[in-house]
Amino acid sequence: MRLEILPVLGIGHVTEGDDLAALIATAAPWLRDGDVLVVTSKIVSKAEGRLVDVPADGPERLAARDEVLAGETARVVASRGATRIVQTHHGFVMASAGIDASNVDKTQLVLLPVDPDASARELRAALQQRYDLDVAVIISDTMGRPWRNGLTDVALGVAGMPAIRDHRGEIDPYGNELQLTQMAVVDELAGAGELIKGKCDQVPVAVVRGYLSAADDADSGGATALVRDAAQDLFSLGTAEARAAGLADAAALVDSLSPTPPEPAAVRRAIEAVAGVIAPGTAFTLVDETESRAGLIATVPDWPDDATALVLGTAPTPLEPVDLVRFGADLHRLRVALAAEGIGSTLLPPPAGSTASATLAL
């Protein structure tokens, strides 16, 4: 058993309207059923006319590029300096939405294919119908990734094979059931194709031979199966963006109560977290710890029925107006520290008769 990775030489420049199936079949008459074609997305984009005209240089070019990027962007994931990591309308998270200015005239930008899975299906179907070739097609592009330097080629679209090989449920020789074993084989195939493309010059198509015994459209969810929903992703936002979102949450904090009783240890951590920044003399106390809960609740107007804990804050005395302002700021600091622990809070009016204290229901 062996795999072979072969370059398809002689395809030359591709322009809008070119017939990729004909170009590939002509350049590689040696193609066989079961081969996996790894096709650089750029030639697919060019053949499909996914080019936009932009000025060759100057601020006009930058402005035009920004406008093109905005059109290709579903949401901004992270940015730093001129770098924009965005989620495209396909769902892929990529620098600059995959817009590329290399291997194209200086007055044009290349956009990703509108639907790379459809592009892969069409190319596969054309090779099947017109050249009697039953191959799988991967549309590939080059991407960076978090945590690791360097880029790799991965799949944007696929037809004729599943994107993922699933080993879940298999048992290893030691009797352990395999778990984390959904392999993104089309990404590995795209990377394998890049190895030969990168060694040659201007080779936009590689062939991996021996991997499939036969191409077929079973389980052909396409490369869309590789897109992880942002809600399921632990890294759906850049660190700086998420941190700013946390600050924005803190600024706009609204009254809430935790759905489950907060852990006393977490409340104490929040109190501890602000201890160094609040006014000297101001004190926050988890009331369960004071054994005066029932008495205090009786004196607190509007005690919410579903609150499960409360924190009493007391300002330093004697009280000047400026101390009350500072006390209010410190109360908000504590509420935010509680939110950082996942604990909602509601600020209640002070206990009857007190001007130097405040109560947070948790």
Added chain:
Amino acid sequence: MRLEILPVLGIGHVTEGDDLAALIATAAPWLRDGDVLVVTSKIVSKAEGRLVDVPADGPERLAARDEVLAGETARVVASRGATRIVQTHHGFVMASAGIDASNVDKTQLVLLPVDPDASARELRAALQQRYDLDVAVIISDTMGRPWRNGLTDVALGVAGMPAIRDHRGEIDPYGNELQLTQMAVVDELAGAGELIKGKCDQVPVAVVRGYLSAADDADSGGATALVRDAAQDLFSLGTAEARAAGLADAAALVDSLSPTPPEPAAVRRAIEAVAGVIAPGTAFTLVDETESRAGLIATVPDWPDDATALVLGTAPTPLEPVDLVRFGADLHRLRVALAAEGIGSTLLPPPAGSTASATLAL
């Protein structure tokens, strides 16, 4: 030109102290100079004795596993439920620090090699010295990644070739200088190796033939070159963790001034962001806009020389003590909203003679 990917069959179970060079050279007498060996890290770990004994099941197993994970963890990057994405002492960001319970007895866990680059160098040197084979060695492991479903094999260690192929500075046929073209070829080679390993059963070594004309140790920074420093990474923390860090920042906010004058539009965005949550009657105003800056500065004690803007806050009247507490909380909301825009602030005492206003220097 072509690449071949070949499986090394017949290596069998590897145990502590096994001589990997001998196992591989015996199983693959067909190895040639310039071949790239892709070696699954697990057999390297086993040969190096990187195994720990743990109970086969029950809470004791979970507790033991947590302890092992803590030992392999340099810092926690993200967690959700039982999932822990951590940075290892090598710098790799991986689920569970790469600790694996598959293909090993139920009473053992396999840890990553202590120094995979050194493991690769040793194996390369042993094959060179004892078998006269000049090959490159990649130690590979399976990892998940943000944004894309499915796992791929990537490199933990490498010897005999550079981890990255750098095309920067090359000119494409259209005259554009290539920029984002540092390819992590060892990751693509590791993935290519997985394609054949995954098709076979229990094959821990694959060979990529044809990629290198000759192995050599020039530029052999190892796979360490692939580790991106957390400070350079836009995704150094999980989204939830970074958001909580933003809340913690808000709770512990300290007086500061922005190093450069804040954009008036950004200050106005911050004021706008809190407009819906502050007390009715409370108003925040960027003082440049009131044309009373000079007069106000004259009345503000302790005006910092290097402040470049100020915001005046006024509380609603008539003022009760509870309104001053609320005003203080609203001031902190605004300071946090400014911080979310990257703008530092310092809370000054109120203008002389006023109890119903406060001033923020920016």
